[in-house]
Amino acid sequence: MRTLYQKGGPAVDLYDVRIRGGPGSPVEGDVDFFLRHARRTGGPVLELGVGTGRVAVPLARAGFEVVGLDLSPHMLAAARRKAVPGLTLVRGNMARFDLGRKFRLILIPFRAFQHLKTPREQRSCLECVRRHLAPCGRFIVDLFDPRLEFCLPERHRARMTRGRVRHPETGNSIRIHVEDRRNDPHTQTFSERWIHEERDAAGRVVRRWKDDLSLRWTYRFEMEYLLRLSGLEPIACYGDFRGSRPRYGAEQIWVCEA
Numbered sequence: 290m291r292t293l294y295q296k297g298g299p300a301v302d303l304y305d306v307r308i309r310g311g312p313g314s315p316v317e318g319d320v321d322f323f324l325r326h327a328r329r330t331g332g333p334v335l336e337l338g339v340g341t342g343r344v345a346v347p348l349a350r351a352g353f354e355v356v357g358l359d360l361s362p363h364m365l366a367a368a369r370r371k372a373v374p375g376l377t378l379v380r381g382n383m384a385r386f387d388l389g390r391k392f393r394l395i396l397i398p399f400r401a402f403q404h405l406k407t408p409r410e411q412r413s414c415l416e417c418v419r420r421h422l423a424p425c426g427r428f429i430v431d432l433f434d435p436r437l438e439f440c441l442p443e444r445h446r447a448r449m450t451r452g453r454v455r456h457p458e459t460g461n462s463i464r465i466h467v468e469d470r471r472n473d474p475h476t477q478t479f480s481e482r483w484i485h486e487e488r489d490a491a492g493r494v495v496r497r498w499k500d501d502l503s504l505r506w507t508y509r510f511e512m513e514y515l516l517r518l519s520g521l522e523p524i525a526c527y528g529d530f531r532g533s534r535p536r537y538g539a540e541q542i543w544v545c546e547a
């Protein structure tokens with residue numbers, strides 16, 4: 290099944306207007322946090338799951354050499370349109386890649402790691418990270434800390450709104466909601482059916498898309514063991530990009546050394 294970023298369409302076209310990192314967003318402050326680390330380690334920087342370049346573009350604009358890897362040709366095309374010197378984009382799978390060089394900083398921002406659906410794939414990704422990390426380099430990965438009430442086995446029929454955005458080209462309003470969510474606590478994965486509904490100025494529905502998103506949740510101590518098993522040494526874990534202590538239901542932001 291091709292999930293939302295692999296398929297293209299509104300999930301890609303609206304990504305930059307939807308994920309702005311404003312107050313209360315799970316990525317609030319992440320770009321500044323990554324910039325601070327890049328200043329400490331120096332470049333080159335590798336971003337896995339680079340998407341539209343939300344993080345990679347400001348890093349490259351700050352003067353760092355950045356390589357961004359992503360599975361989705363649509364997300365990469367959106368990043369490529371920004372045409373930023375110093376940013377190289379590569380199509381590849383973060384679960385198995387060999388770029389033949391090392392990096393001082395490797396990032397997996399905004400839960401992209403959770404697109405890897407099995408511990409085997411996750412482990413393989415972290416081992417690739419370790420092989421690409423320069424001596425004294427750093428690896429930072431951000432995932433969500435699972436809220437258990439959202440992980441229960443029953444099928445969730447309740448509609449969950451994901452907000453409203455304005456289409457950057459048509460100017461129409463687009464309502465995003467989740468129509469169906471199924472959790473599988475056995476594999477620690479969930480699948481969601483996303484609906485994007487576009488309405489014109491008169492309020493008529495002019496387009497409606499369905500997309501699927503599936504992610505794996507990982508518990509904090511599981512992640513710590515996974516990192517250590519892969520030869521990565523966690524030196525800090527934060528609950529947000531202000532550097533707060535880890536807390537239940539917040540983010541898990543791991544900073545590691547090789």
Ligand SMILES: C[S@@+](CC[C@H](N)C(=O)[O-])C[C@H]1O[C@@H](n2cnc3c(N)ncnc32)[C@H](O)[C@@H]1O
Pocket residue numbers: 294295308337338339340341342343344358359360361364381382383384397398399400401404405
């Ligand atoms: C939520 S977006 C994050 C994009 C960007 N890093 C950011 O912070 O805005 C997740 C990205 O991970 C990519 N992705 C998912 N699975 C991947 C894989 N196995 N290898 C590489 N990229 C992957 C998706 O195509 C998507 O662009």
